Amino acid sequence: MELRLLVTFEKVATVLSFTRAAAELTYAQSSVTSQIRALESSLGTELFDRLGSRIRLTEAGERLLPYARQIIELTEEARAAVVGAEEPSGTLTVGTMESLTSYRLLPLLEFFHHRHPRVRLSLRTTIGDETRQALRQGTYDVGFLMEAETEHAGLEVAVLAREPLALVAAPGDPLAGTAPDTAALPGRPLLATEPGCAYRDLFERELNSCLPEGSSVDFTEFGTIEATKRAAAAGLGIALLPEVTVAAELERGELVRLDWEPPFTLSTQLAWRAGKRLPSHARLFVERARRLVSEESGPPR
Template identity: 75%
Template sequence: MELRLLVTFEKVATVLGFTRAAAELGYAQSSVTSQIRALESSLGTELFDRLGSRIRLTEAGTRLLPYARQLIELADEARAAVVGAEEPSGAIAVGTMESLTSYRLPPLLELFHHRYPKVRLSLRPTLGDETRQALRQGTYDVGFLMEPGTEHPGLQSEVLAEEPLVLVCAPGHALAARGATALTTADLAAVQLVGTEPGCPYRDLFEAELRERTGAPPPFMEFGTIEATKQGVAGGLGVALLPAVAVARELAAGTLVRLPWEPPFTLWTQLAWRSGKRLPPHVRLFVEQAVRLVREQASP
């Protein structure tokens, strides 16, 4: 089996599409199709079921996929060992989320831009389950998660930091007038809430906590981004639970105020990759620097 054919097979199996695989590999679609047919011919079995415009792995294709990934990773490792201490290079597909990209990752991204320009980072904005699935399938090389749990089936993860959350509102909001008097979850039952879209981990946990305590779905006004959420809160539209790092500037400036409510859950920022995956040198470098820089930034 030629390594080139296995690389093409792995990409098609990951994205489940000849057109998309061709685009990501830089081939014509006809080349991808002919390479898959050549691999199937050499193995004497079909690797994909063609279902009109869709494809899926056959049983044989499913069995081949983990071996293909191991062989590709071993080839990358061998190449790096032979090349030696050349400047790190290669592409890294990184699953991430807005709050981390904007407020935790800039030092890491700046480091790679200036010191390791041959490492090409591709940031893919996804949340939770979607990121984990993409890591298991090999679509992403590594992924940042913000989750209450630190064990993820099929993945290896490194906890980078606890991610504090704060409930905020505008200075003129009625709840701000209560001062330091602690709020209960029941106090928030009738308050207009402002938040990011469902699927955001702190939004989902906050909503579940309110629903459990009050027995009714809380009134959420949804915004697409953290920045839009902060603008809505500052404009007096409601209160929001957000990562402390995302509102530090507004709290210092007084455009937002922190409310005395402590979330009954904890989130951990983590970096994850597929279990058993041999990380190429440039990906290992990314993991090492992410652990160092994010931990340094999050330290009190």
Template identity: 70%
Template sequence: MEIRLLVTFEKVAAHLSFTQAAAELKYAQSSVTSQVRSLESSLGTELFDRLGSRIRLTEAGERLVPYARRIIELSEEARAAVAETDEPAGTINIGTMESLTSYRLPELLELFHHRYPRIKLSLRPTLGDETRRALRQGVYDIGFLMERETEHTGLRSEVLAPEPLVLVAAPGHPLAGAGGLTTPDLADAQLVGTEPGCPYRDLFENELRERTGAPPPFMEFGTIEATKRGVAAGLGVALLPRMTVRAELASGVLVALPWEPPFRLHTQVAWREGKRLPRHVRLFIDETVRLVREQES
């Protein structure tokens, strides 16, 4: 079996799409299809069921996936060991979310840009479920999570820091001058938030639904910056990581409401359990842990 055929097979298996695999590998789709056919021919079995415009792994394909990943990883490890120099090099595919990219990672990205120019960082914007799935499938090398849980099936993770949340509003909002707020006090408030799938948005929404018995009204914005602008304009209140609103709270553009979230989130860096981490990936994890913990000290 040729390594390049296994690489192509693994990408198709991860995405369950010849089109997406071709785009990631920078091949023509016909080349991806041809390589998978060649691998199937060499193994004497079909690896995918073709269902019209969709595909799925056959039983043989399912069995091949972990072997393909192990062979690919060992090949990459061998190549790195032979070519290893004093300067670490390689590509790291990273799944992350907007709040972490914008407020936690700039110092880390700057460090790697200047100190380790031969390490290429490819950032992919995804949320928790999608990030965990991509890590398990081998699409991402590293993933950043902001989760309540700190253990994830099939993954190893390192907790970087607790991520405090704060409910914010414009200074003139009716709740801005209130005393200690309870969850039922928020039942009639217009809520401003990011899209569903965002961990703190989903936990907030579930808490309000359980306590008030009705789905809360959310005005959805695509980004944290847009959410903050909407809140500052008086459109409603929003629950956001404190790190994302420090400047607005300090300047008085936003105020913190006296409501304590009944859940805690932790920012984490994660990778697939059992994965042999190349030198440059291990370096990235170590520097991430060091820098984030320095930020918190």
């Protein structure tokens, strides 16, 4: 089996599209198709079921995929060891989210930009289930999560820091300066980021537990944390956000922190596919993320 055929097979198996695989590998689609047929011919079995415009792995393809990934990863590691390059290099596709990219990761990105310019970081913004699925499929090399749980099926996880949350409002909000019970919160206009964000979903679940069965809270949803903060500062309602994202506004008095402590905690985590042999530049990224994100967030509270 030729390595280039396995690389093409792994890419098609990951994205389940000949067209997308060709684009990502910068091949003509006909080249991808012919390489897959050559691999199937050498193995004497079909690796994909063609279902009209869709494809899926056959049982043989499912069995081959983990071996293909191991061979590719070992080949990359062997090449790096033989070349013996002192300077780490390679592309790293990183799943992240707005709150971490803007407020936690800048020291890490700056470190790689100045110290390791041959490491190309490709940041993809997704959250929760999307990030975990992309890691399992191999679309992302590593991914940042902000979750209550620290164990995820099919993934290895490094917990970087606890992520405190703050319930914030404009200084003139009726709840400012009080210690509201959870039951009082659904009575105020609620602002939030999109569903699927861990702290928003946990907050919603907590508030719904205070309502009669069959009822649920309503949120005014904003596409970004920045928009959510501005809406809260304008007096449009209250919002639960990571403390690091509102620290500047709290210091300037544009927002106030309500005296309400969430009954749940979140951790910033870095994850990758279980069993994946991380190349040297990915291991360096994990090591620096552990150090820099932990330093930036400070000691657990």
